[in-house]
Amino acid sequence: MASLLVGVLIAAAVVIVTPVLDRNSDEPSAPATGSDLDLERRISGFAEDTVADAGFLPPGRVERETVAAGVGLYLDGRRGEAERKLAEVDFGVHILRDTAKGRRYAEIADRAREDVRGWGRVYIDLDAPVRFSVQVPHPVADSYSESLGAGVLRGAPGGVLVVAGAHRAAGKGNAADVAHRTDTIFHAVCAELVARRLPGIQVHGFADSTSPPHDAVVSTGAGDDGRAQAVTLARALADDGFRVCRAWSSKCPLAGRTNKQGRLASDDGVPFIHVEFSRTVRESEGRSRRVVEAMTTAVAEWKAPAEARTGR
Template identity: 60%
Template structure:
């Protein structure tokens, strides 16, 4: 795949806001969602600011309540219904777990996005959010399992979603250490809403891109650790992504060519992608990269350009 000129791609950032009793919209006003998930407003918001506010004000302080199997299944089925165009039915299913759907127009891109989020318990359950680009048929996902814990990783997810149409952004709703038993670490648990939604997308054969962060001292000679987790089907995509990143000046440790730290082989979303035979990329970025907004934009655009059509 040809790597497009990054200057032609849209800049990054996008937030997960919602109608939680403690969460404000990106414009500072409380939101609401009509019964059954029907759209009641089409606000214009800066989605980057919205997600950033959500991670800072909610995710960073959220408790974590492990969901029941039926609740996980309901969330995943509702996302599937929405992707199938059965939006009213999706809304009714989400009502059962006190989630809702809202739509927004992103001021940076002019595109509309749907937000699936906790209506009443954000900050208490920590089940996360889903964003769906409504400007094109959905066919790939970007996943942020460790917001706040991997500081700035949400900005990479936001940037990829903005840089390419047809994406679904899945984001955890609590710090990975929010639960003392480790149950909030969604990249390594099968019993989370995050994992259930990612499984639904993998079953629909959506390639998955999961973004993480590492301390500079972990791999001091590299800016990026690119790996497949355990999903070997993603090798062509991984090679394209690594090449695009190198062209942008990033030093990339390619786990399929040499030994790298943090290769993500225990990542459960990667294992599901392997079972489904769909591409999956596990991308780790240094703290120095994640702290530099310009480099985050370039990295996001490079990854977006490398995703399969």
């Protein structure tokens, strides 16, 4: 009986310490945590399955501040505190690993009434110091903008992606048009990121008829911070054959001068890029991939602020 018990214990120990093998390698890797999935499909699915039909309930000040504070705590590596803070408004955290790149992300989202409240999601890269944000204020309304944002998050280490949770026309009185309001979860989270000196790129889309001569409009929004990276983006797009309107040197439509997140960044001297892509560009898989590469090239120039860090 004693020898049988010893054998069972040894077998159990073997099971516990056996490493997880990476799917693309014969070498052992760290054990997986959370879910392994395609990050871009996850975010696109959120837009298609939830955002497209979601309602919108305007959040109160306490709710806005609570989510923003939870994101801030998570960025500081105080994860237990962050989860407790977020739980106060029925938000939670799920750890994902992108099967395309193998990178881990924290998904912060409504765990109770996502399709009713329409407050959106936040994704944080867990495998690099945070150094920039990608903002998608009009998923579905600006079709495929959420896929472009996901592509930048995946393509450049150190990103935080903020995605609105409802169509811009949801709710009453443009309440869900988060790019033009300051009383939303989206804006509160972006304000938290600006307070941490994180540069941001905000992705939009326009109808081809709005500006027929252009495939893209690149701007620094209300201010001039981020000009160097905006020039890098415009040059990368133009070198790849895209017709670009540069708002700092031409009169461009859709330059985002009244964009609330851009104004906030300008007031604090934080770099901000407002970029619009035509529907033809967004609907083409090949062109979408190329504009993501151009945006990734631009955000790669942003370095992590000394005070911005992610606990890992």
